Amino acid sequence: MALAEFELIKRYFDTDALAFPRAGVVLGPGDDCALLEVPPGYNLALSIDTLNEGVHFPRDAGASALAQRCLRVNLSDLAAMGAEPLGFTLALSLPDVNERWLRDFSAGLSACARQFRCSLLGGDTTRGPLAITIQVHGLVSAGKALRRSGARVGDAIYVTGTLGDAALALPYLTQQPGFDLSALTAAQCAFLQAAFYQPEARVDAGRALLGLASAAIDVSDGLASDLGHILRASGNASTALGAIVDSTQLPVSTVFSSLIAPPERLPMALSGGDDYELCVTVPPQNEAPAQAAMKAMGLLFTRIGAVVAGSSGVRSDTTPDTFSGIMLNDGDGVLQPLKLSGYRHFGNNSNE
Numbered sequence: 582m583a584l585a586e587f588e589l590i591k592r593y594f595d596t597d598a599l600a601f602p603r604a605g606v607v608l609g610p611g612d613d614c615a616l617l618e619v620p621p622g623y624n625l626a627l628s629i630d631t632l633n634e635g636v637h638f639p640r641d642a643g644a645s646a647l648a649q650r651c652l653r654v655n656l657s658d659l660a661a662m663g664a665e666p667l668g669f670t671l672a673l674s675l676p677d678v679n680e681r682w683l684r685d686f687s688a689g690l691s692a693c694a695r696q697f698r699c700s701l702l703g704g705d706t707t708r709g710p711l712a713i714t715i716q717v718h719g720l721v722s723a724g725k726a727l728r729r730s731g732a733r734v735g736d737a738i739y740v741t742g743t744l745g746d747a748a749l750a751l752p753y754l755t756q757q758p759g760f761d762l763s764a765l766t767a768a769q770c771a772f773l774q775a776a777f778y779q780p781e782a783r784v785d786a787g788r789a790l791l792g793l794a795s796a797a798i799d800v801s802d803g804l805a806s807d808l809g810h811i812l813r814a815s816g817n818a819s820t821a822l823g824a825i826v827d828s829t830q831l832p833v834s835t836v837f838s839s840l841i842a843p844p845e846r847l848p849m850a851l852s853g854g855d856d857y858e859l860c861v862t863v864p865p866q867n868e869a870p871a872q873a874a875m876k877a878m879g880l881l882f883t884r885i886g887a888v889v890a891g892s893s894g895v896r897s898d899t900t901p902d903t904f905s906g907i908m909l910n911d912g913d914g915v916l917q918p919l920k921l922s923g924y925r926h927f928g929n930n931s932n933e
């Protein structure tokens with residue numbers, strides 16, 4: 582994209598609104614590299630995600646909403662490690678130079694960048710099918726990051742926010758037959774748009790749970806799948822880990838309950854992807870302070886189960902097959918093994 586490439590970057594990306602000065606950013610866009618300062622006693626946390634048109638978002642997605650989603654999805658990975666956002670790089674492949682699209686994209690990106698104090702550090706701009714890659718950089722106290730591997734038998738399992746809303750939104754936003762946005766109220770439409778395009782990215786929650794949670798992951802593929810990652814990462818050759826999840830406790834929104842019939846609620850809450858809530862394990866002695874911290878920030882924080890030992894659980898040296906390692910407790914004490922394969926069609930796990 583030689584023609585006007587630098588002009589385009591100056592106008593839409595290397596702007597005061599996006600590439601704003603921030604402690605820790607020594608040099609932003611314009612040189613061959615950006616420069617960051619990592620203070621003593623901190624680790625630099627990095628994560629990168631690409632979103633491709635038609636695969637990860639609908640072809641007619643609005644540029645501002647899309648920009649928000651791309652940055653938030655990445656910020657959610659920092660949240661899941663308890664890291665504080667510092668800055669991000671942006672690799673943009675554009676089919677053509679559409680100034681209106683670029684203006685909206687830049688505005689959406691800068692609103693989100695400002696909200697999370699995450700400054701644009703640099704990037705790459707090329708011509709090709711629409712694809713957006715963002716790499717976020719954050720800081721976390723050395724050795725303190727929340728990993729997937731810290732869960733232990735007896736820890737409680739919590740999730741932030743509500744589950745299944747983004748999976749509910751997708752068929753409406755892609756106008757699948759039978760999912761008619763015009764049949765919804767304006768408030769329901771706005772809720773579903775936000776659920777998909779503006780996932781919250783629980784950065785403050787992740788940071789507040791440092792030192793309290795034993796393990797964390799952000800829910801991108803669906804709760805069952807992502808909790809399974811924690812169980813596998815935390816188990817070892819001698820101790821397989823499983824989970825008992827209380828199926829009556831899974832937090833769902835009122836929009837979800839009003840649009841989804843009761844028999845479909847559980848499978849969608851368990852396997853719907855793209856919610857970007859946090860799933861964390863908390864040792865018993867930290868439950869009260871963790872609950873208090875989440876309450877102080879007004880965040881729904883629901884205890885959904887506990888980590889258990891079990892020969893039927895999952896170990897780090899086994900690959901997931903049909904059994905997720907998760908037993909569902911339906912409220913009257915009967916435990917049902919959760920088979921991942923039976924739920925997969927509700928998620929969109931195939932694109933990640």
Ligand code: ADP
Binds near residue numbers: 613704
């Ligand atoms: P190089 O050829 O050295 O890789 P580029 O010509 O790709 O440099 O980019 C020139 C400058 O513009 C670099 O500082 C780069 O970080 C910045 N840049 C390019 N594209 C973007 C973008 N989409 N957003 C922010 N900065 C960008």
Ligand code: MG
Binds near residue numbers: 705706
């Ligand atoms: Mg380049």
